Amino acid sequence: MAPGSGGGVSRRRLIGGAGAAGAAGLVLGAAGGAGGYAATRDDVPAALTTIGSTEEMFHGKHQPGILTPLQARGHLIAFDLAPGAGRKEAAALLRRWSAVAERLMAGRPSGDGAGHDTGVALDAGPSSLTVTFGFGRTFFDRTGLVARRPAGLDPLPSFSSDHLDAKRSDGDLWVQIGSDDALVAFHALRAVQKEAGEAARVRWQMNGFNRTPGATAEPMTARNLMGQVDGTGNPKPAESDFEKRVFVQAGDAAHAWLEGGSYAVVRRIRMLLDDWEKLTVDRQERVIGRRKADGAPLSGGTETTEMDLDKAGPDGRLLIPDNAHARISSPEKNGGAAMLRRPFSYHDGLSDDGTPDAGLLFICWQADPFRGFVPVQRKLDRGDALSPFIRHEASGLFAVPGGTAPGEYVGQRLLEG
Ligand code: HEM
Numbered sequence: 304m305a306p307g308s309g310g311g312v313s314r315r316r317l318i319g320g321a322g323a324a325g326a327a328g329l330v331l332g333a334a335g336g337a338g339g340y341a342a343t344r345d346d347v348p349a350a351l352t353t354i355g356s357t358e359e360m361f362h363g364k365h366q367p368g369i370l371t372p373l374q375a376r377g378h379l380i381a382f383d384l385a386p387g388a389g390r391k392e393a394a395a396l397l398r399r400w401s402a403v404a405e406r407l408m409a410g411r412p413s414g415d416g417a418g419h420d421t422g423v424a425l426d427a428g429p430s431s432l433t434v435t436f437g438f439g440r441t442f443f444d445r446t447g448l449v450a451r452r453p454a455g456l457d458p459l460p461s462f463s464s465d466h467l468d469a470k471r472s473d474g475d476l477w478v479q480i481g482s483d484d485a486l487v488a489f490h491a492l493r494a495v496q497k498e499a500g501e502a503a504r505v506r507w508q509m510n511g512f513n514r515t516p517g518a519t520a521e522p523m524t525a526r527n528l529m530g531q532v533d534g535t536g537n538p539k540p541a542e543s544d545f546e547k548r549v550f551v552q553a554g555d556a557a558h559a560w561l562e563g564g565s566y567a568v569v570r571r572i573r574m575l576l577d578d579w580e581k582l583t584v585d586r587q588e589r590v591i592g593r594r595k596a597d598g599a600p601l602s603g604g605t606e607t608t609e610m611d612l613d614k615a616g617p618d619g620r621l622l623i624p625d626n627a628h629a630r631i632s633s634p635e636k637n638g639g640a641a642m643l644r645r646p647f648s649y650h651d652g653l654s655d656d657g658t659p660d661a662g663l664l665f666i667c668w669q670a671d672p673f674r675g676f677v678p679v680q681r682k683l684d685r686g687d688a689l690s691p692f693i694r695h696e697a698s699g700l701f702a703v704p705g706g707t708a709p710g711e712y713v714g715q716r717l718l719e720g
Contacts, residue, residue, distance in 0.1 A: 354483050354516060355428035361405040363706040364563050365550060366713065368435035369645065369668050370540065373525050374481035376488040377511040377647035379569065379664060380495065381439070381474025381699060382503035390446040393476075394718040396502040397436065400478070401712035403494050404434035407487075413494040423490040430484035432491055436713045437477040437567055437701030445475055451717065453558045455551075455566050455671055459700055462684040471571065471697035474506040479567070479666070481647075483516055507697070509571060511647025511664040524598060524606065528648050528661050529579055529692075531591055532598030535606055536629065538641050548641045551670050551705075560716035563705025565668045568642075568676040571649070571697035574662040579692045590688040592627030600629070612636075626688040632679050642667035642675035662693065672700060 350356075359367045384393060403413050410429035412420035443452035461467075478495050482488035496505065513525055527533040538545050546552070551561045579587070584595055592610065593600050601622045602611035612630055614622050623630050634641045645668060650661040669675030683690070704714050 351428040355430050357431045357483070358410065358429040359408055359431055359433045361408045361707070362709055365565070365706045366435045366703055367408065368433035368479050368481055369549070369565060369643070369703070371431065371433050371481065372516070373513045373645065374431055374433070375483045375513055375515040376481065376485045377513070377664070378480040378488055378492040378508065379511070380478050380480070380492065380508045381506040382476040382478070382499055383506045384442070384445045384475050384503050385501055388445070388502045390448065390718060392502045393442070393446050396499065397714045397718065398712040399498045400436060400495060401707065403498050407491050407494060408432045408434065413490070421490060421493055423493070424487045427484050427487050430482045430487040432482040432487050433480070434491055434495065435479040435703060437479075437703040438714065439474050439477060439699065439701050441473065442475040446718070448717065451558060451560070453561060453702060455673065456700060456702055457673070459568070459672070459698060460677065460681070462680055462695070464684055464690055464695060465698070466694050466696055468697050471507040471509075473699050476503060477567070477569070477699060477701040509649060509664055510651075511649045513647055527646070527663055528574055528576065528650070529587070530595060532593070532606065533646070534644060535593070535598050536633065537643055548670060548675070549643050549668050555670060560704060560714070560720055561702060565670065565703050566672045567701045567703050568667050568672050569699040569701070570665040570695050572663045572665050573660070573694040573696050575658070575692050575694065576661060577658050589624050590628060590692070592623040592629035624688065626686050628683070628687050628689040631682050631687050637679050637682060640675055640678050642669040642679070
């Protein structure tokens with residue numbers, strides 16, 4: 304099941320009496336409005352809804368925030384190590400960050416009783432909070448670890464359609480925060496920023512969102528700001544080659560510290576929504592190759608039916624056009640290249656010309672970005688029908704170490720190995 308589709312509960316648990324009471328809370332929330340609000344205020348003590356009480360595990364084979372179902376709120380933040388900070392400072396920082404991430408993900412205050420917590424997340428449960436850490440190419444220069452830099456962190460090639468802002472791209476360190484509650488997510492963002500202390504400085508920061516769990520009658524694949532069902536073609540955890548496609552395997556690289564880890568390609572992709580929204584639904588569907596209402600391929604069937612890329616209509620034309628986005632990006636047309644897309648939408652108000660500064664914080668996960676993102680983006684760059692309606696404005700590539708065991712911090716095997 305795709306992360307966006309509401310399944311994949313293997314790493315999560317519900318706390319705070321979220322059995323029947325929690326489910327009732329969710330129903331109230333979904334039924335919505337003032338009634339639900341009043342009920343949770345007046346019934347003392349109120350159980351957390353399943354949204355508040357869902358806890359993602361910090362420790363595990365992989366870092367959290369990769370297989371976690373899409374969360375309603377996300378923050379991405381990149382840091383550069385401060386001048387003079389090197390491997391020792393980086394190790395201490397990762398140790399602090401890991402400790403605070405573990406506490407917050409369990410729904411505990413960031414200061415662990417020491418009085419430093421801002422209180423922003425008080426009253427809320429863990430709310431599926433995840434905090435994920437990655438290393439950029441330059442991290443290895445700054446920490447004297449160039450010999451241990453994996454080839455997967457070679458610079459991404461430039462693409463003809465790139466309009467990249469260097470100030471909002473790359474970075475020594477990258478942190479992805481996700482939660483189903485906006486205050487819980489903001490709280491974690493502040494905690495991560497404060498823990499950076501003198502060791503690292505913010506390079507860029509972006510905010511995103513997805514549909515709130517429970518907003519639809521049943522779990523569904525997410526929609527993006529163009530209104531399309533987005534995430535259908537993702538590799539599924541149940542597929543036999545899923546782990547191999549998404550995560551670095553033992554022996555895959557000469558870099559044992561990356562085992563169980565992954566590479567995140569992050570692209571801020573602006574959507575030119577005024578132009579897009581002028582298209583008829585029929586045109587929009589031909590740009591993607593799938594129906595807008597339910598995500599079904601234009602070759603027929605339902606959302607989960609395989610695309611038939613050779614099927615033609617009565618006029619002899621391919622039902623899924625030659626330049627349709629879903630055709631060009633499909634593994635079938637890219638030698639099996641696949642990636643797990645796990646994005647957030649973003650909206651940062653209006654630009655000076657009145658157009659929405661909105662789009663997709665595209666994040667894709669793969670065992671090797673030069674066999675996942677790069678060949679697919681090369682192909683999209685050459686003839687994707689979607690290209691006139693989007694603009695890649697920022698880019699980053701980060702190696703995300705595997706998950707940690709209790710007592711271990713993220714990246715310890717690199718920094719102390
Ligand atoms: C704002 C930019 C983008 C939008 C709105 C968008 C939208 C979509 C939509 C609606 C689908 C069909 C449903 C699905 O399978 O998820 C799709 C499929 C896909 N997209 Fe994109 N996409 C964007 C950018 C990209 C980029 C930059 C890449 C990678 C370089 C990419 C790779 C893919 C892949 C691999 C598929 C699945 C194809 C398949 O399995 O058949 N997309 N995209």
